[in-house]
Amino acid sequence: MAPVPISDIKVGHIDDVQELKKTKSPQIPERFIRDSTERPKLDKTDPPSCSNIPVIDFSKLCNGNKVDFCNEIFKIKISCEEWGFFQVINHEIDLELLDKIEEVANEFFMMPLEEKKKYPMNPGSVQGYGQAFVFSENQKLDWCNMFALGLEPHYLRNPKLWPTKPSDFSETVEVYSREVRKLCKNLLRYIAVSLECCNEDVFEEMFGVAVQAVRMNYYPACPRPDLALGLSPHSDGSALTVLQQGKGSSVGLQILKDNTWIPVQPLANALIINIGDTIEVLTNGRYKSVEHRAVTHREKDRLSIVTFYAPSYEIELGPMQELIDDTNPCKYRRYNHGEYSKHYVTNKLQGKRTLEFAKID
Structure with missing residues (x-):
């Protein structure tokens, strides 16, 4: 059967990249072609996959001795100050559950x-x-199909969007999300310890009933990975983001470090964590959210499952007083987190521009 020309795809399918892949065309539609300044550099001079992002052994935080605990807390501190990303191993989430959600x-x-x-x-x-x-109409599109669901609080859920197929989809998402929620709560406690906060539960008490959502991203192989992006550069508006990459997927995540895009190679059975704009505001810039993006691959598909964990929409946020002093004056105003979230989702992804919402001039 001959490939279907891109021009013959029905209206409404043109932005579905899985359908575009089926055409087997060597080209991609104009709407996916990035300006020359935005295109990823995929030649042999690319930096190697990053192996310097700290790896946190969660079991040493929960069950290790005092020396192990302090070492892991120090690694959290360094990763949040210098990278905004880290990987977590031995995270206590059943590996069979990770396989099932994939x-x-x-x-x-x-x-x-x-x-x-x-x-x-x-x-x-x-x-x-x-x-x-x-x-x-003229906005450049990402080479990605997404499926996203609000999880917590329950009023965020839209039952009409929860699929009946696969038959065990909803149950698996429920169980998976409960486990990731536990992990986020614990990680925020350890982040508070790394900041030397008097109260290690400061974030949980501040957040109220935390907002949680999941987004599944599918990046089909792209015939022109040099022209397209899987996901536009951005920082996350959440407090924490937890990323699980599908086994066998291409390396797609890149973080902006010292003005260079660095690929991140996920460790087997690990979860990738990054701090979002909310933590940057609460820590008065001591811990910074980091711009990141996804690139595509010419031959391999990529799946990622991303959980966003953030404060209740009713909560008013601003820098914690204990992190403001003469050497680090207040950088962000106080604001309602619901207003910020609305601002975030109603603007296109443009690096860290949405954080300007909270900055003090």
Whole structure:
């Protein structure tokens, strides 16, 4: 069967990259072609996959001796100050559960387009199937299909967007999300310890009923990875982000370090953690959110499962007083987190520009 020309794809399919892959065209539509300044450099001079991002052994935080505990806390401090990212091993989430969430995510993305379109991501929304952060006809698109769901508090859930296929999708997401929520709560406690806060539960007490969402990203192989991006450069608006990369996926995550895009190679069975804009504000810039992006691969698909963990929308936030002094004056104003979240999801991804919402001039 001959490949379908891109020009013959029905309207409504043109932005679905899995459908575009089926055309087997060596080219990609103009709307996915980035300006020359934004295109990834994929030649042999690319830096090697980053092996310097700290690796935190969660078991030493929970069950290790005092020396092990202090060493891991120090690594958290360095990673949050210098990288904004770290990987967590021995995180106590069942590895079979990690395999299961990948399985149901892959099954969902492999369903026919008409089935997936029953759960549409409407314009201005960040829940459902489609592409988020798209606000204009001429905006460049990411080479990625997304499926996102609000999880906690329960009022954020839209039952119409929870798929009935695969049959065990909802149950798996529920169990997985409960385990990731526990991990986030513990990591925030250890981050507080790394900041030498008097109260290690300061974030949990401040956040109220924390907001949690999950987004599954599917990046098909792209015939022109030198022209497209899987996900535009951005920092996350959350407090913590937990990323699980599908086994066998291409390396896609890159972080901006010293003005250089560095690829991150996930460790087997590890979870990648990054701090979001909320932690940068609360720590008055001591711990900084980091700009990151996803690139595509010419031959390999990539799956990632991303959990966002953030304060309640009703909470007012600002820098913690104990982290403000003469050497580090207040950099951010106090604001309602719900207002910031609305600002974040109603603007396209543009590096760390959304954080300007909170900055003091």
